[in-house]
Amino acid sequence: MAIHEECGVFGIYDKSGGCAESAYYGLYALQHRGQEACGIATMNGLEQRCRKDAGLVGEVFSREDLAQLNGTMAVGHVRYSTTGGSLRENAQPLTLSYVKGTFAVAHNGNLVNVDDLRRHYEYRGAIFHTTSDSEIIAYIIAQERLLAPSIERAVANTVRQLRGAFSLVVMSSRKLIAARDPWGFRPLCIGKRRDAWIFASESCALDSVGASFVRDVEPGEVAYVDLNGELQSIRDCCGKERTGLCLFEFLYFARPDSVIDGQSVHAARLLAGRYLAQEHPIAADVVIGVPDSGLNAAKGYALESGIPYNDGLIKNRYIGRTFIQPGQSARESSVRLKLNALRSTVSGQRVVVIDDSIVRGTTSNQLVKLLRDAGAKEVHMLSSAPMFVAPCYFGTDIPSKEELFACKYSLEEMCRLIGADSLGFLSVESLRKIAPDCSCGFCDGCFTERYPIPVEEQGED
Amino acid sequence: MAIHEECGVFGIYDKSGGCAESAYYGLYALQHRGQEACGIATMNGLEQRCRKDAGLVGEVFSREDLAQLNGTMAVGHVRYSTTGGSLRENAQPLTLSYVKGTFAVAHNGNLVNVDDLRRHYEYRGAIFHTTSDSEIIAYIIAQERLLAPSIERAVANTVRQLRGAFSLVVMSSRKLIAARDPWGFRPLCIGKRRDAWIFASESCALDSVGASFVRDVEPGEVAYVDLNGELQSIRDCCGKERTGLCLFEFLYFARPDSVIDGQSVHAARLLAGRYLAQEHPIAADVVIGVPDSGLNAAKGYALESGIPYNDGLIKNRYIGRTFIQPGQSARESSVRLKLNALRSTVSGQRVVVIDDSIVRGTTSNQLVKLLRDAGAKEVHMLSSAPMFVAPCYFGTDIPSKEELFACKYSLEEMCRLIGADSLGFLSVESLRKIAPDCSCGFCDGCFTERYPIPVEEQGED
Amino acid sequence: MAIHEECGVFGIYDKSGGCAESAYYGLYALQHRGQEACGIATMNGLEQRCRKDAGLVGEVFSREDLAQLNGTMAVGHVRYSTTGGSLRENAQPLTLSYVKGTFAVAHNGNLVNVDDLRRHYEYRGAIFHTTSDSEIIAYIIAQERLLAPSIERAVANTVRQLRGAFSLVVMSSRKLIAARDPWGFRPLCIGKRRDAWIFASESCALDSVGASFVRDVEPGEVAYVDLNGELQSIRDCCGKERTGLCLFEFLYFARPDSVIDGQSVHAARLLAGRYLAQEHPIAADVVIGVPDSGLNAAKGYALESGIPYNDGLIKNRYIGRTFIQPGQSARESSVRLKLNALRSTVSGQRVVVIDDSIVRGTTSNQLVKLLRDAGAKEVHMLSSAPMFVAPCYFGTDIPSKEELFACKYSLEEMCRLIGADSLGFLSVESLRKIAPDCSCGFCDGCFTERYPIPVEEQGED
């Protein structure tokens, strides 16, 4: 319930125009991937325009903005950000000019060799306005473009230098380019609407603009739309790596109506619930889920176990960014403001409750209390994600080991601390089976401390 | 999906203070009843303070506001409003001063004799700042207080004059008073937290502030907290009327975790689905619901029919007030921005889809298209509300007959216009059975054109 | 430099329309009379509309607002307010409905019998939304209208009951009415532009809308535009009183290009300086003024004395409402942010510096220091207003005796405290001669404690 990722990206190439409006609706469909800031850059002939700011898509853009942003290409970005102050300055896409003209970059992910890259280029005279990965990626692309025969080749040469998670959409004056890191950490797919091509973080964005799904961008691929409006691809830009799509995309980040690398997100969540039922059979009267992303796992558990599913927790939909949290004295009721138990479902019952994950344990503790106050006879807490044992270096906002529940306590202690009758987590082995249709390997580093890319000595930034 | 009610009310009497904060969280729990404006008035000794504005609870109040509003009583209000311009000026509670001091009024509902009352009092010299029902109610209370021995009796004398829907919370310098109209159109309940008393439109607001449910305010009752902090009641202020709680509270307005006049809202929605299944048996492969309020009826239908329930439509949670609707040319895709079909659920299937109601038919038409585009083999549309045949005079925002789908077309025509394989509505007879635990009679005037209060010649306002 | 008045009013009757736009420019010309809030109400046929809010005229109204406010009559208001919180709710005009329809009231001034009036009407059942004088005036007008044959006669009957300062503009569905209190405390004038009639607090507002000055509204007069568009007048509504136009209008409040009751404000300020020179001859090298309202008196002093005038203090024009005042430790430099001395004017010189008034003495002390730091050899401080010895009950924001410099110290002490070489004030006798063209008597109560209306036992409000 408290894990965040950094971004969603969107790009469209449509000679018939109206690209800003499509980007608007595409970003809106990707809003769940980032609510802090957003932006759209468009290309109209040689003229690049950009509008970006802190806020939701529906707040940042006015009708006038979209009219002014008119063009035949657009890239867009939604951003989740942990930094407090300057939300506005970290908004993407980044727009730049260099010897070959202008270009824009939108980026989702996190590099692990960014400090090395920064040092390398600073010694050669680079100056940077921000500390973002995106700016250094843009810088390398511009440098490579001085030597490379084309912008797409410059992007490919850049990809070779980057280590970490990155799904990129790049817009030059005449081309739209998408690139996905060789490990495939983050999703990126390709859609088509008549003669228009679309790149997006998730397939739900294709649906929202009436485009049909074509295929995913492959790990390590640089896909682009050429001057004839044809989709082309560069696949030789880097060696073959062990692929590692983030499993949290299936458990939590992605929208259930998205299909990632061939796997339906909704189906994966149901499957996670089914495996939970196999691993943790419980004598109970009802299975409930924690809204929103725990509901599907609960339904899967019910299907597999035969215990009836019912709605047990109701979520308040209106919590906003400026909402005032209850004071310290009333801290135990902060969950109560977001969630309320359905007494008619849980009163007198033995309840299995499934959350998408358990990070620090504080929410789980309050949930158990909430359900007991509503009359639950027994409360069995299950997590459809395994125990978190390590941080993420690839863009997911997982706290340090010192704060991770499963790093500090044994399973027994955890169960006692949250006050449940029993506590269970999905095993890593089962987790690896929840996406059987997926064409990509997985990263489960936060559950195993084994990452697709060796990460040594990753200091705090 | 497009029906709105006007308001939610909240009142708290707590000698230990902190009433503004409780009102804040109480209103937040009632936010679904109105998102346009909100306000809180508090009483601290003889000093009354008020803060109200257009916007969500989380937007209108800052931490400083709550600190300044400190007091031992508070009344709060959330408002839905159709009027475009002056949202801010219609915000409640209304705060007033008169010969006996100051008082505040928060009101949910709609009077049918407001024009008569206004004319009557204007002839006697009244002047009004607004055209709201609330101001005239406040005016009558103040007039009656000149003659009555107490403020609660003045409220009782006022109740006698009002015809229509009203759930009121009134705060004088020393007393907190709640009144519900003799017909009981809108819900109003009583809670307790240690020595504190709470009045609220729905029981979910009691839960949010850690109060326990005591009972509902009865139709025609004036309940109040006296100077000793005891709950008292006036029940003789008007004759016994045929009670008529709005059935739309169960179908749509209220939160599923609320219990109204003894009836769980969640259970009522499941039951509506069960009756739908009995009345409209369909040979189908899957039952899906339209989020959010159609989901429970779909689950009830599945339970009764044995056809499996599955998630079939995913809702985008981020639509905001300034969201730009697609242009005229793309009008048919406005539903697509809010909802997306889960191909893995509906593709190749015979689908039963249940919405909470069908008003104009435009949304249903787009839903059917959305499902067919996602591969549904058959689409059977059911409404868990009966056909709308008449307007509401008691605060629910139902369009005029000219716009109501069921007033313009036969069932067959409707089915053809929305493009479904079949179309069905819950019968009024079944509707009356969805709330078996309810202690109150029902108003189903919008489905039958028979209202608890005769309404002749109700002109447009 | 720190005295404020409450308001400016404006009204226009123009059958050819565009009244909101004229009111906008008229209020803008009156902005110096109040910068806290403003509003415009218009009448279009029977439809009254209003837009008002906290802020400057240029901030509150958009082009769309003016378009929507279109009508054939308008009243407007700018407000200065000492109250912190609810600026917005105190904004005028007040718009009301009663048995005869709707009307709007804009009011400048302060009543001394408001508590008596409020008590009187509350006993008869009145309820009030605010504690403003304006609401009680509106209430009485509505009450009187029940008995009177016309709205203008109701206003006249109201005028009879009010004691204190009031310049009113009232707009009913068909008539525009202006009333000035029998003492004539505040200015109010009449202008004409083709067939249109205009009422305004100052003649500079007539100039700004291209109207020509007709005459002032007389003390105790109710002037109105009748149904034929002719200007009419009621003069018998109250007894003849000793008139008492506020002398501070000439010294400080009014714009120098206004003419009030026949007297040019600019000329009055020059004359104040001339009398100062006669009363306080000083051997000096240069005369300077404190911008903006001390400059003219300084020029008058120079003309009379023969000592050359020069600019000696430069004002920063950009101070805004949210400007951060320097911390306590740096308190003595707050004047320095607003004013800077011109070294080339004052260095090595014997300087006479003239301010419009001296209230608490703190500003004067800083001014003297500023001039000495810039090299002034001698600093002689003169005030073109006499010593303040008493509060104002008629709308001018003069602090209590406890805070008034001249109430706490002798002239010698004052001179020593501000650090000047000499200190002088204009005498009350001379003050009474600065407006020789004025057709009205004067109120100099704050300098003499003798008011046109006896004020006994005026408690703090």
Added chain:
Amino acid sequence: MAIHEECGVFGIYDKSGGCAESAYYGLYALQHRGQEACGIATMNGLEQRCRKDAGLVGEVFSREDLAQLNGTMAVGHVRYSTTGGSLRENAQPLTLSYVKGTFAVAHNGNLVNVDDLRRHYEYRGAIFHTTSDSEIIAYIIAQERLLAPSIERAVANTVRQLRGAFSLVVMSSRKLIAARDPWGFRPLCIGKRRDAWIFASESCALDSVGASFVRDVEPGEVAYVDLNGELQSIRDCCGKERTGLCLFEFLYFARPDSVIDGQSVHAARLLAGRYLAQEHPIAADVVIGVPDSGLNAAKGYALESGIPYNDGLIKNRYIGRTFIQPGQSARESSVRLKLNALRSTVSGQRVVVIDDSIVRGTTSNQLVKLLRDAGAKEVHMLSSAPMFVAPCYFGTDIPSKEELFACKYSLEEMCRLIGADSLGFLSVESLRKIAPDCSCGFCDGCFTERYPIPVEEQGED
């Protein structure tokens, strides 16, 4: 009345801290140099922070901002900008990181070789986020720092490459540096407050923070505060150029209480009026000025001619950025909203009116009409600036020749078009004499088309 310059800069080095607050008050004193955007960057140890946005100083910074910006060095900037859209992104200071750490740049002026520089560096791999001069200056400093032994020497090496107007303040982690172009187009001075050093565009900013004036930065000098807090200087960074301080600084831009290169601005304006009187003797009754910057020239004319000075035009001080201009039909009255004539001064008189400059002639035409409407018998218009005959390439916003009044018409035609009885301009010869104390040569290119730097083929940007 319609000429704008681009910026004001401020820098402070104060080991005792509180630099953000000083920058705040310093920028506030420089607000007349730019009202569109502003910003402050501070250095606290190695940590650089920045806050900048569109808006006035009093609007952009909150007390919390200043508290967070605490540090021992600060640079600040106020900006005037002609570009419509992205005010916010053009705000300065620019903050950057490179191999040696972080630095900030604030810049006032305009380069003429920016296109060459940009091309030169882009060919070597530079990428730019904006099209501003400031970014390219920052880029070159960072490049030069790779080779130079110190940041101040890198700035000196940068200065050598720049052609055009630039007054810079640069802040590195440990040093504060100020640089002025070799021609000295824009002012830049040095102040001291105890151990603190201050650089500012105008001396009035020194006064506002209680600092004393030390000296001006010389054209071509790079001044800096070294690690011991001592002021040092590099003067050999470029060849000796003919100096050319912008004469419009004296006529219009600078605040009258500033002293630039030894010359009092106030005294220069008086002198301009004196020379006007010598060149254009007129038989008149009164001399008036157009507020604010024409007033001093009018006083100088009066002193020289013996014709009495009087206030003749009153300015409305409250015009804001969102003020609604009158519609096309009422275009001739837009001046009337800002200015009103004092009838008591001009009625029946032969009037000499002095404006600081005449650009397009439209304002002058309206002014003459305004004065005649107020009863002036004759109106003689004089401009204290010579005729504009050429654009400015160094940061002053002068329109193209096609729009310049004096480029399109003869003196006679101009006089007829504005409707004056006579029209005169200060001669270029006299203009050159208005700043006798100035240690710097002048640029009068906009009056002579001869610039200190040859400008050939300066295309539109």
